[in-house]
Amino acid sequence: MCMCCYREREREMASDNGEFSFPRTPTKGRNGLPKIQTHGKKQEDQICHDDSAPPVKAQTIDELHSLQRKRSVPNTPIKGETQPAFNAVVSEEERQKQQLQSISASLASLTRETGPKVVRGDPDRKSETPRAHVTPTHHVAAPTSDSSLKFTHILYNLSPAELYEQAIKYEKGSFITSSGALATLSGAKTGRSPRDKRVVRDETTEDELWWGKGSPNIEMDEHTFLVNRERAVDYLCSLDKVYVNDQFLNWDPVHRIKVRIVSARAYHSLFMHNMCIRPTTEELEDFGTPDFTIYNAGMFPCNRYTHYMTSSTSIDLNLGRREMVILGTQYAGEMKKGLFGVMHYLMPKRQILSLHSGCNMGKDGDVALFFGLSGTGKTTLSTDHNRYLIGDDEHCWSENGVSNIEGGCYAKCIDLSKDKEPDIFNAIKFGTVMENVVFDEHTREVDYSDKSVTENTRAAYPIEYIPNAKIPCVGPHPKNVILLACDAFGVLPPVSKLSLAQTMYHFISGYTALVAGTEDGIKEPQATFSACFGAAFIMLHPTKYAAMLAEKMKKHGATGWLVNTGWSGGSYGSGKRIKLAYTRKIIDAIHSGKLLEAKYTKTEIFGLEIPTEIEGVPSEILDPANTWPDKAGHRETLVKLGGLFKNNFEGFLNYKIGSDNVTEEILAAGPNLE
Ligand SMILES: Nc1ncnc2c1ncn2[C@@H]1O[C@H](COP(=O)(O)OP(=O)(O)O)[C@@H](O)[C@H]1O
Numbered sequence: 199m200c201m202c203c204y205r206e207r208e209r210e211m212a213s214d215n216g217e218f219s220f221p222r223t224p225t226k227g228r229n230g231l232p233k234i235q236t237h238g239k240k241q242e243d244q245i246c247h248d249d250s251a252p253p254v255k256a257q258t259i260d261e262l263h264s265l266q267r268k269r270s271v272p273n274t275p276i277k278g279e280t281q282p283a284f285n286a287v288v289s290e291e292e293r294q295k296q297q298l299q300s301i302s303a304s305l306a307s308l309t310r311e312t313g314p315k316v317v318r319g320d321p322d323r324k325s326e327t328p329r330a331h332v333t334p335t336h337h338v339a340a341p342t343s344d345s346s347l348k349f350t351h352i353l354y355n356l357s358p359a360e361l362y363e364q365a366i367k368y369e370k371g372s373f374i375t376s377s378g379a380l381a382t383l384s385g386a387k388t389g390r391s392p393r394d395k396r397v398v399r400d401e402t403t404e405d406e407l408w409w410g411k412g413s414p415n416i417e418m419d420e421h422t423f424l425v426n427r428e429r430a431v432d433y434l435c436s437l438d439k440v441y442v443n444d445q446f447l448n449w450d451p452v453h454r455i456k457v458r459i460v461s462a463r464a465y466h467s468l469f470m471h472n473m474c475i476r477p478t479t480e481e482l483e484d485f486g487t488p489d490f491t492i493y494n495a496g497m498f499p500c501n502r503y504t505h506y507m508t509s510s511t512s513i514d515l516n517l518g519r520r521e522m523v524i525l526g527t528q529y530a531g532e533m534k535k536g537l538f539g540v541m542h543y544l545m546p547k548r549q550i551l552s553l554h555s556g557c558n559m560g561k562d563g564d565v566a567l568f569f570g571l572s573g574t575g576k577t578t579l580s581t582d583h584n585r586y587l588i589g590d591d592e593h594c595w596s597e598n599g600v601s602n603i604e605g606g607c608y609a610k611c612i613d614l615s616k617d618k619e620p621d622i623f624n625a626i627k628f629g630t631v632m633e634n635v636v637f638d639e640h641t642r643e644v645d646y647s648d649k650s651v652t653e654n655t656r657a658a659y660p661i662e663y664i665p666n667a668k669i670p671c672v673g674p675h676p677k678n679v680i681l682l683a684c685d686a687f688g689v690l691p692p693v694s695k696l697s698l699a700q701t702m703y704h705f706i707s708g709y710t711a712l713v714a715g716t717e718d719g720i721k722e723p724q725a726t727f728s729a730c731f732g733a734a735f736i737m738l739h740p741t742k743y744a745a746m747l748a749e750k751m752k753k754h755g756a757t758g759w760l761v762n763t764g765w766s767g768g769s770y771g772s773g774k775r776i777k778l779a780y781t782r783k784i785i786d787a788i789h790s791g792k793l794l795e796a797k798y799t800k801t802e803i804f805g806l807e808i809p810t811e812i813e814g815v816p817s818e819i820l821d822p823a824n825t826w827p828d829k830a831g832h833r834e835t836l837v838k839l840g841g842l843f844k845n846n847f848e849g850f851l852n853y854k855i856g857s858d859n860v861t862e863e864i865l866a867a868g869p870n871l872e
C-alpha cells in the first residue's frame with residue numbers, strides 16, 4: 199500500500215476508536231457514486247495517483263484552516279460544592295465567565311473602583327475568540343475613562359506551543375534554538391535587583407518582619423504601594439492583551455498556595471508555566487480566587503517622583519493585600535524569587551521551615567538538602583543522575599518531610615557542557631525558556647560559552663524534563679544537610695563534617711565568595727555573607743529560621759556538611775576551581791554514608807573536621823594547607839577570612855537561637871583567632 203492510502207486507512211481506524219473528532223463524511227466508493235478502482239493497478243506500478251487521495255473536506259481556505267485545529271474539549275462541569283446554587287451543572291460558557299470575572303477583579307483599578315472589560319483569546323484571531331466576555335459588574339456611572347471603553351484580551355494559561363507563537367510573533371529577541379528551546383531576552387536587567395525590593399510596613403509587618411541593618415526588606419508605605427499598583431494595572435490594562443497564569447506553589451497538598459501571575463510578555467508566562475506547579479484541567483476549573491497575585495509590568499518603569507523610588511525599578515510586596523507589583527525589570531527570576539519571599543513569610547507561620555536549597559533523594563529514600571547562595575551548586579549538585587530530583591532551589595520542611603515549592607528548575611547555562619551536566623543539557627528542549635543566551639543566527643546552535651549579553655545566562659524548564667525527577671516532588675525527612683560555599687579565597691576545605699552548632703553557625707553566616715568579575719586585574723575575591731544562605735528572600739529574622747532548622751536536624755538526626763565548590767591551591771587568580779567531578783565524588787560519599795565513617799582531622803582557625811580519604815578524590819586536596827604552594831599566603835588568607843566571619847557574626851550576638859545554651863554553643867562554633 200502506498201503512503202497516502204496507508205495514512206487514510208490509519209485515519210479511518212483512528213476515528214473508529216473515538217480518539218479523533220474529524221467529521222466523518224462519506225468516503226470513496228462507500229456511499230456515493232462508485233469510484234474507479236485503482237488499487238489493483240497500484241499493486242503493479244506502485245504509483246499513487248492524485249485522484250486516489252481523498253478530497254479535502256473543506257470548500258474554502260478558511261474552512262480548511264478551521265479543520266486543522268480542534269477546539270479544546272470542554273472539561274468536566276464544575277461541581278456543586280463550589281457553586282452557590284443547587285448541585286447545578288455550570289455551562290462551559292458560564293464557567294469561563296466566572297473565570298474572567300475573577301481576572302477582571304484582579305486587574306481592577308482601585309481609584310476607579312472597577313476592573314477592565316476583559317475577553318478571552320488572542321485579539322489577532324478575532325474569528326476564533328470565544329464569545330464569553332465580562333463587563334465589570336459594579337459600574338456605578340457611565341465610563342469616565344477611556345480604559346473602560348476597550349477590551350483587554352486575556353490569554354489564560356496558554357500552552358507552551360501557544361506561548362512560543364506569541365513570543366516569536368510579538369516579542370523581539372525570541373527565537374527557537376536548534377534543540378527546540380525558546381531563546382528570549384530579558385532586556386536591560388539580566389539579574390535580580392535586590393536594592394529595589396520593597397515591602398509594605400504596616401501594623402502587622404512592623405512587628406513580624408525583619409527590618410533594619412542586614413535585612414532585605416526595604417520599607418515602603420501602603421499608599422506608595424497602591425500608587426505603584428495602580429501604575430502597573432493601568433499599564434497592563436492599556437495593552438491589547440495580557441497573559442494570566444493560575445498555578446500552584448508547594449507540592450505539599452495541605453499547604454499548597456494558589457498564585458495568579460498577570461504579565462505583558464509571553465516569555466514571562468512561559469517562564470512561570472515552567473517554574474510554578476502546573477494545575478491539571480480539573481484543578482484549574484476549581485481554581486477560584488488566588489491566594490497571591492503578581493502584577494508584572496516590568497516593561498514599564500516606576501515613576502521616580504513617587505515617594506521611596508530610587509531607580510526606575512521597583513519590586514513591591516504587600517503581604518496584607520497578598521500582592522506583588524513589578525515595575526522596571528523584565529528579569530523573570532524576580533517573579534520566582536519574589537514568590538519565594540512570600541513563602542518565607544507564610545510557611546513559618548504554619549511551623550513549616552522554608553529553605554533556599556536544592557533537594558534530592560537516593561534509591562533508599564535518603565534525602566539531602568543543598569543550601570547555598572547563587573552559583574554555589576544547588577542546581578548542579580541536586581541534579582544527579584543516580585538520585586531522584588525533588589527540586590533545585592526552594593523547599594519546605596514540615597512535620598511530614600520535605601516538599602518542593604516549585605514545578606521547575608532554573609539552571610545557569612554559562613559554560614554548560616553535555617559531558618559534565620548531561621541531565622541539564624538534555625532538559626534544554628521544546629518548552630524550555632532560555633534567557634540571554636547567544637546562538638548562531640543560521641543553525642540556532644547555542645554557544646554556551648558566550649557571555650556577550652550576560653554571564654547570567656539561564657534555562658527554565660519543567661522539573662519532569664529531568665529524567666529522574668521525583669513526582670510528586672516530596673520526600674521524607676533529610677538525612678544530610680549540605681552547606682555549599684564557593685570560596686574564591688581557596689581556604690575552606692573541599693568538605694568538612696559539621697557539628698550541629700557548626701551547622702547553625704555557618705547557616706546563619708551564609709558565606710560564599712565569588713570573584714568580583716571576569717575582567718583582567720580583579721584578583722581579590724568578594725566575600726558575601728547572606729543569612730540562611732538566602733538573606734535576599736527571608737522575611738523574618740534569620741535566627742527564627744535557624745532555630746527551626748536546629749530543632750528539625752536534631753529531631754531527625756540529620757548530619758551537617760560544609761562543601762567548598764570554589765577554589766583550591768590558592769585564591770582566585772593563582773588557584774583553580776575544584777573540579778566538578780571531585781565535588782560529585784565528595785557528595786556521593788556523603789549520600790552513601792561512607793564519609794560518616796571516614797577518619798577525620800581538625801583544621802586550624804575554623805576547627806573544621808576534614809576527612810583524610812575519599813574514594814575518587816586525591817587525598818592531598820582534602821586539606822587546603824597542602825594545596826597552597828605559598829604556605830604563608832595560605833595562613834594569612836585563612837586568618838583574613840576568619841576575621842570576616844567574626845565581623846559578620848557580630849550582628850547576631852544579641853539574639854537567642856532556641857535555648858540559651860544553644861546560642862552559646864553556636865557562638866563558640868565559629869573561627870577561633872586567638
Ligand atoms: N566543583 C563544582 N561544584 C559545583 N559547581 C561547579 C563546580 N565547578 C564549576 N561549577 C559550576 O558552577 C555553577 C554552579 O551554579 P548552580 O548549580 O546554578 O548554582 P546555584 O543553583 O546554587 O545558583 C555551575 O555553572 C557549575 O557548572
Ligand SMILES: C=C(OP(=O)(O)O)C(=O)O
Nearest residue numbers: 390531535571572573608
Ligand atoms: C534565580 C536565582 O537563583 P540561583 O542563582 O540560586 O539559582 C537568583 O538568585 O536570581
Ligand SMILES: [Ca+2]
Nearest residue numbers: 275276277483
Ligand atoms: Ca471540576
Ligand SMILES: [Mn+2]
Nearest residue numbers: 576577591608
Ligand atoms: Mn539554582
